[in-house]
Amino acid sequence: MNDFEYHNPVRIVLGKGTIARVGDLVAPSEKVMFLYGGGSIKKNGVYGQVVDALAKHEVVEFAGIEPNPRYRTCMKAVEMAKQNGVDLLLAVGGGSVLDAVKFIAAAMTYEGKDPWKILTSHGSVVNSAMPLGTILTLPATGSEMNINSVISRESTDEKLAFGSPHVYPRFSILDPEVTYTLPRNQLRNGLVDAFVHVMEQYATHSVKSPLQDRQAEAVVKTLIEIAPAVLAEEPDYDARASFMWCTTQALNGLIGCGVVQDWTTHMIGHELTAFFGVAHAESLAIVLPGVWEHQFHNKQGKLAQLARRTWHVTSGDEASQAKAGIEKTEAFFHSVDMPTRLGDYGIDEAGIRKVVDRFTKRQALLGEHQNINAQEVGAILESRL
């Protein structure tokens, strides 16, 4: 097992009717900035619940944070928060709203000239942040219990990530009932997103960390088990509660303790989203099988273990079990109606060249062995046409 440090101070409040508790989680003296997205929370009743719960607090609102939140929008929120002298940022929404608010929190106290540097430095320049809390409405990214944030810049088609322990939410409220109004494709995206988050921390090579392996498998086995009930037309409370807790546990740092991580699929997927507007989870479902096939020899042991323990594949040697692990994973994606090919989104050779060009310019090497260059990215994407 590799050495590690784990410190996750987020207070999780999970259950029915828990949005009503936000008033207790914010000090009476704190002035709140309530940030949200495109207004779906006004249709499903969440907006009213938040307003009621904060009736005794001073609140200012900031609406209009878009999916794949934009730097420009975030900077407008920073300006408004400064003008209003707020004390706490309350993000109400899915991963995009939460990620945006983390960036806003960091930008609020950033002392440098250009807050874009928070992103280009991957968060290394962040020394403090404004306190934030979250109310999650779309289980997927795990942003409610981690230090990560992804922000887009429209002017340059860039999508950059940063992380800092200073942007851990002080609390996150998870009411499974708020997911009842989500469209099926967003539930599907959440299942796949969480699945791939686990795999980025699992499907590498063993450093003899059997507990973390099993904790990771616990999440993916549960996602597979509950997927039909999560997607059923009639909302199933327990399935939705497990879905929320799985997506949180998939990326709160725990299963990543002391293991080797990959994140190639995310790095390539981010570019598909930035260039072609493919949803985050959709991009991951395309790329993951390609990365696994390309890095087969490095990942064979873990992929075979996944196949044995998750789908009870027992026949064949390690290589054929690992192959079955890739096939079963893609079959799981298909079982929730998730496409897994670039062609499903009309992305062709020319599209691949745009992505490859970007990686060529960045000169970054991807993967746990740092052996995937721009050309290899091209090969991976070619295999996913």
Add this chain to the structure above:
Amino acid sequence: MNDFEYHNPVRIVLGKGTIARVGDLVAPSEKVMFLYGGGSIKKNGVYGQVVDALAKHEVVEFAGIEPNPRYRTCMKAVEMAKQNGVDLLLAVGGGSVLDAVKFIAAAMTYEGKDPWKILTSHGSVVNSAMPLGTILTLPATGSEMNINSVISRESTDEKLAFGSPHVYPRFSILDPEVTYTLPRNQLRNGLVDAFVHVMEQYATHSVKSPLQDRQAEAVVKTLIEIAPAVLAEEPDYDARASFMWCTTQALNGLIGCGVVQDWTTHMIGHELTAFFGVAHAESLAIVLPGVWEHQFHNKQGKLAQLARRTWHVTSGDEASQAKAGIEKTEAFFHSVDMPTRLGDYGIDEAGIRKVVDRFTKRQALLGEHQNINAQEVGAILESRL
């Protein structure tokens, strides 16, 4: 799934040579009280590592915290800490030292007249505590990442527990190499202690929380897998690291989120320790199979699931699988040379009567269904003679 709140802000630092980092985890201005047990840390080098790491800090020492730490000893430490105006308590040892320091931390800022009330109120009177950190030398109780503490009062043979989020350690350092000098019976006790901690939160009845079930199974399956390597004469670093992380994860609140918990085995076991000096884990190994047999119909579903998923028991109906789960658990205890009968410690009918008398006086009902009275405790113990 039941509603839950989860908030665990302990910073875990796990790895080789991590004791050297304690100097960075304590602010330069903080005056440290370094508390430990019977002096084994002087023999195995840990004492020297701590002194070296805190060379630049002002430090006072308090030695002599005994196994099953006594109230009187704790109150002596409180007096010394107050006299010396310390800012942070550093517990270096196993569960007993850590539990004692949690109580000392709570007693340091307790405003009532009699700190014993911290224990008789189970912590409900605790509104604050002095900061504390820990360096774990004996993986077993999980005290390094939870809010719990158990203290004994010699004058009345009492062993009482309290819990409060105010006594979460600020940090806990886990260096697997410090376990290399532990005697075999302490390693065995740690394996069994962690196993039973998981079972108290698992072997009840299902509330449809499949992720928590699998996270719990992840810990026990790993404990069973690594047990031979943990007990091997030649220390195995990775097995010891997994052992430490399993014992922490077994009782840091995570697997208990949103599920029904039992703790009957602990309540009865504590009395065996208080009256007869049986080690904590030894008492649990005696009592657990008896509680499971006594509550068989209430626990059958989970015990069968345990048998299927942990020992791959597939034949027979649910009842016979559940029975196999009990047998396999007792066999696991025996495989690490852990006795499971009262007679192994010379405890007889007269001893059982002492325990039953205490539960009769307390009039407490035990178990997830609150259906175990003093008489039932007697029946459980009779079955374990």
